[in-house]
Amino acid sequence: MLRTILISLSAVSISPSIQIDQAGDGWHLKADSALQLIKSTDNKKWNLVDSTCDHISFWKSDFSSCDVDESGRSTIYISDHDVKLNSINNLSVVIVHESLHLWLRKKGISLDPKKEEELCYKYELEFIKKLPNVEPWLYSHSIEQIKKNEK
């Protein structure tokens, strides 16, 4: 599943509940800012992130992803592509989106892949609507993905 090379394996602990790997040029600080933004924007979605995600890492890919290992430890993998878009709003949306995938996986809920994506994009859209000063492309990307997956 995780074929892409991990960018960094050295870990630092910034957030008390979620471990963030150190990578790139202060990428862990960006991920931490994204977590803080989720916390200050939407309490319910923050609680889901906080309770389902143990670890945030980075990988070289066009898309972000997540995984739960054999020990039950869950990781959100933020793609270098998402980091390079240079938007904390985008990183927070990615984390919110992936946290719902993780929650479903941890609950053992198996959905049709397109149905699951539709659900996760609708979930992130709820969050996007609450973000102050959100980039229009974030909003349109989410709506596009919902339409693509509900077909």
Ligand SMILES: [Zn+2]
């Ligand atoms: Zn997804």
